[in-house]
Amino acid sequence: MGTASIDPITLSVIQSGLQQVCDEMDLTFSRAAFSPVIAEANDRSDGIYSADDGALIAQGASGLPVFVGTMQYSTRVLIEMIATAKAAAPQPGDIYIVNDPYLGGTHLMDVRFAMPVYRDGAIFCWLSNTGHWPDTGGAVPGGFSASATAVEQEGLRLPPVRLFKQGVLDTEIYAIICSNIRVADQRIGDVKAQAAALLVGEKRLCRLLDRYGDATVTDAIAELRRRAAEQMRANIRLIPDGVYRSTAYVDSDGVVNEPLEIRLAVTAEDGELTFDFTGSSKPCMGPMNSVLATTLSSVYLAMRHIFPDVPISAGAFEPLTVIRPEGTFLDAHYPRPVSGCAAEVSQRIAEAVFAALVAALPERVTASPAGSSGNFALGGFDPERGQGYVMYQISGGGYGGNADHDGLANGCSTIGISKAPPIEIMEQQYPVLYHRYALREGSGGAGRHRGGFGLDYEIELRRGQATASFVMDHGRFGPPGALGGRDGAPNRVTVTRDGVAMTPEHLSKAQDIPLKQGDRVRVETPGGGGYGDPLARxxxxxxxxxxxxxxxxxxxxxxxxxxxxxxxxxxxxxxxxxxxxxxxx
Known part of the structure; x- marks a missing residue:
């Protein structure tokens, strides 16, 4: 059956069916996971990928957008490794685990599972998901080592290996993993949740294939990809042909206290966009390097923000060409540390895209959002429970103002739709007390439409001892305003020990800060940039x-x-x- 013979109703039903498969995987993953960062914050994603090149077919609506490109990239790498016998040939029921950033990943805490779906003895497609594990070992609890100078200091790096062989967990590989991470006894819940999500996806997908036939669904997937590409090209033609430039800044790399520059030139020509990062800073010593897959995905998600009507599919990326930024910190190679790439550098890349295109598309592009995930990790020993813990906290910030209205207050990060875990859950699971959790009023940049407000929260350690680490950004520079709008308030972190308040040298990056009972950490996240002349408000x-x-x-x-x-x-x-x-x- 050719794509032309698929009637619009069948095509729409199959498209919705594929989306539903991914949404059910997302729901299964979150509901079964043990870790609050997955179960409550939804720092995870699930998707369907083609059998030949790993191209994205569908992704869960509640999954993190930053994974839209990285999971496609890592699935393609896995397929290539299997083809060249660098990875074992898959069997039905096999599930691969991988978190290697240089093989299409992000940071080591984002752990990917991939499983082939067989039909009539051949692989029809791959199902893949990513979940943020609270810890994968390394120098500091939580993996966000602000002073890391090599990836080994950030945690355990896993190449693609079969964690499940024909549906059975390989206990030897699992034991190796658990021997290299903290609070290992809790990981089995996340591992089984991640695997269960893929098994649910396989069952639902096979039901769809049984109903419409493999050939019809295959043709529908090809047609949906073609239409996504056409729709993206039509949207890009709204941008006048030309070259649009911008510069975004990362506060520092956590080691050298100097800003990093992201220089971007976007060329629009006949429905195609080319992104050139030539002139950006060289690879840095600290963990704010970005691997290629994350850089690509950051561009893709920025365009998804601008043109949200384009369906998620590999076709949506076809009109987008990203020139490989060789020799810059946006194309990291082993052993460069990368813990800040997915959560922070990715948002600076998206910010550069917004800043470049806001003048060309003033009705569609916003001023810069807070652009930081607020990665805060607390690791210690709870004497009351007699066990160790690793607490991971993400937080929102203000969105940028836009042509229609003020920015959203305390919105999720640019790269995802994950939410901060409820403070009641955090206080129940960990020995902490939240003294405040409120909007950071006044933090939005002034403009005709002002930026949204960030978040202001303060945590006290109730008992025992712990170490605090955080990798954030926008502490030196607030989110830029657009078209005459003012910048939003910058990130501010204050650590109070023995009643004495201090600000870290790198403002929003530090690691291994010792805390004891009664010590506090306060985080005030950025407000969004303002849009338009403030005097026109x-x-x-x-x-x-x-x-x-x-x-x-x-x-x-x-x-x-x-x-x-x-x-x-x-x-x-x-x-x-x-x-x-x-x-x-």
């Missing part, structure tokens, strides 16, 4: 922000040029007369 919107306590009257005047009367209102009949020059503040 509706004075009534400014008055409402002041009424709700988001800004003081003085800040409203300094940031937006709005002078409020004694009652906190504005003269609607004479708004032009109440504008005052905005100060440098």
């Amino acid at each position: 509706d004075p009534q919107a400014v008055a409402e922000d002041v009424r709700l306590g988001r800004y003081s009257r003085a800040a409203a005047q300094a940031m937006f040029g709005v002078v409020l009367d004694a009652a906190g209102g504005v003269d609607a009949a004479g708004t032009a007369s109440i504008r005052a020059p905005a100060s440098a503040a």
Whole structure:
């Protein structure tokens, strides 16, 4: 059957069916996992990939977008390794495990499983998923070693090996893994959840294939890929042909306290985009290098933000060409450390894409969002429970303002839709107490539409001793505004030990900070960048922000040029007369 013979209704039903398979895998994974970062925060993803080249067919709607490119890349690498006999030939029921960043991964904590789906004795497709394990060994609990200078310091690196052989867990390989990670006794829950998600996916997919036939589904997949490519090209043609440039900055690499530059030139020509990062900083000593797969995926997810109507498929990436950024920190090779690539550098890459294209697509592109996952790991020993633990906390921040409205407050990171675990769950699982968990009001950049607000939380260690490590960003530079908007407030981390507050040398990056009972860590995440001239903001919107306590009257005047009367209102009949020059503040 050719693609032309598939009627639109059947095509739509198959497309929805493939999506449902991935969504059920996502749901199974989260509900069965032990770790709060997966079960509550949904730091995971599931997808279907082609048997010949690993091309993305479908991905779960609640999976992290940053995995949209990396899982495709790692599946392709696995297929190539099997073809060249560098990996064992798969059998039905085999499940491979891999977290090697240089083979299409992100950082070592993102562990991938891949399983072939057989039909009539041949591989029809691959199912794959990724879950963030709270720890994979390395120098610090949680794997976010801000001072790492080699990948071995970040944790255990796994090439593609069959963790399950014909459906049976290889206990020897599993024992090797558990012998090299912390709180190993809890990993079996995540391992079984990850495998169960793939088995559920196989069952649901085979049901779809049985209903419509392998040939019909194969033709539908090809047609959906073709249509996604056409739709992306049509959207790209909204961008006038030309070259668009931008520069984004990473605070530091965690070792050398100097900014890293991401230089981007985007060339638009006849429905195609070419992304050139020539001139970006060289590979760095610390963990803020990005592997190629993550760099590619960062570009793809940025375009997904701009054109969200394009279905997720390998076809959506076909009109996008990323020139390999050889010789830069965006194309890391062994043994460069990479723990910050997926959660932080990826968001700076997306930020560079937004900044390059906002002038060309002002109605579609926003000012920069907070752009940090707020990776905070706490590892220690709980004397009350008599066991060790590794706590991993992610946090949201403000979104950038846009042409239609203010930015969202405390939104998830640019790279995903993961959410912070509920504080009740964290306090139940770990010996911590949250003293605050609130919006960081006033942190959004001023603009015609202001940026959204970040998050302000503070954690106290209740008992025992622990070490704190974090790899974040936007501590030196706040998220940039767009089209005249002001930058959002930068990230701020404060550690209080024995009643004395301190800020880390690298602002939002540090590792192995010793804490004892009563010590605290406070994190104030970035606000989003402002969009448009702050003096063009509706004075009534400014008055409402002041009424709700988001800004003081003085800040409203300094940031937006709005002078409020004694009652906190504005003269609607004479708004032009109440504008005052905005100060440098």
